[in-house]
Amino acid sequence: MIEFQAVTKRYDDGTVAVDHLDLTIDDGRITVLVGPSGCGKTTSLRMINRMVEATSGTILVDGEDIRSQPAAALRRGIGYVIQNAGLFPHRTVLDNVATVPMLLGTKKAVARKRAEELLATVGLPPELARRYPSQLSGGQQQRVGVARALAADPPVLLMDEPFSAVDPIVRDDLQDELLRLQSELGKTIVFVTHDIDEAIKLGDRVAVLRVGGKLAQYASPAELLANPVDDFVASFVGRDRGYRALGFLSAHGVEVNPVPTVAVGTPVADARERLEGGWAAVVDDAGRPLGWVSEVVLSTLDKAVTATDVVSGGSLYPVDTGGRAGSLRAALDAALSSPAALGVAVDGDGAVVGAVTAESVLKALADARRAGEVPS
């Protein structure tokens, strides 16, 4: 557990970066500090490993004052990941990852063996081990940065906007990878970002800070979206927060209706028979959705339905993701993005099991509200 007790950081020029911050960060969870530029989120993070020294107040890690040991010793026990990774250009990927164990006196061979395992853990192929950072892509560098922070198996990981310099698709991958890693490792992660979407995706709890270094709200992402404490938080959380809040509600109550399907290779005449409301979903041999066909599409085909002549479908609604239903957001988005206004529901193997409508999602939401399942 990391505790901030009335922590203030005032710079020599009088600027107050962090103002009387009280915050308790839970073990084994991802806590995200988020806020606009100048809100002191990075300063707060860097005070935990004493890269910035607090002006007043106390920070405790597992009940122990961080000032009770030399800064360098403290830092060796805390993983640290920064924007652009900050890899050592003169060292190979493997030696970068082995840095902290070597500082702690682990033998080189042992540290490198451990580094090799960590590269696999963060999803990097072993042949990258002997490369230098300048030969890696930004996403790969960031993965190496995470592996390096994990090398000495620290209980706490500090991450300072680690994914903000990579493109959106890579960022999404890295975020998913972090969540997967965290489900295996259960570290205490403090994560700084200015991106509220990233905060909501990754955080078990999110601390929203306002300019001047004051804590505005500290809550779970669902709570933050449902009940922002004031206008600042509401505007920071964003315009679509009602819609995004659906991401935290299970869609178990949403009715899944049968959907007409045609397999690839079905003769056009038979496919036309199966249309309902003018549309039918096209599936492959394993029953996975490929898209939609309509009367208009079929009229352009001569013989049989092919995989290429379909109207591309919308997003998919997973009915079952590891024993849990998908979210209301996934269900509603599937319905809204489908050309047939029917959201394709798929099972764990990706096969079509039916379809949901936007109306059925809203009805399920209304039911959930009545039953008091929606925080309000």
Added chain:
Amino acid sequence: MNVFESVYEWLTNPDNWKTTLGIVGIPQRLAEHLDYSWPPVLIAVLLAIPLGALIGHTGRGGGVVVSAVNVFRALPELGLLVLLVLSMGLLLATSALTIVLVAVATPTVLAGTYAGVRNVDRAVVDAARGMGMREWEILLKVELPNALPLILGSLRAAALQVISTASIAAVVALGGLGRFVVDGFAFREYDQMAGGAVLIAVLAIAVELVLSGVQWLVVSPGLRKKNARGRSRVR
């Protein structure tokens, strides 16, 4: 006979490569020239690299470095040498020469080391500190290895300056390859004068090649310049 032919003649004349009857040949002058050159370079390295690294690491005193370097670069080497020999006496001419050459080499290496350490990506230094490296570990394990290309570049430049400036030794009755230039001028033997100049240039180029080879060996492959395809070349 044009000047190229006469210089070629002088350089290939076996008599000029032998030391006999008080006439000193090319090999001995070359050895003297190297003898004058290496101690000042070594002293400059010992003085400038620790100082430059310290200033670069702390960031304090950078302005002093820049102005000191500029002042030293404006020094008239020949005038300084003559002044030192007059005040120290002709017996200490070699020491006077060494002082002048140290003054030539030190600012270059100092500026290169300071710039090299200062130019290491601040994010890399921040990461090193955040991982728990102590200040001396950051300097030795991160900043200096990454500054090495610039440091060695400045060392090469300093060596070249010293080798060319060491020719002025002849003016204060010392030896070295400058002897041929000064004597050639005095006796109007222009083949000897030009031949001496060619030898100094060849020596400078040879030293440059050797130091470039050393640099290639000791600098991490991760720091080599990127080739046209945008990927570093690695052994």
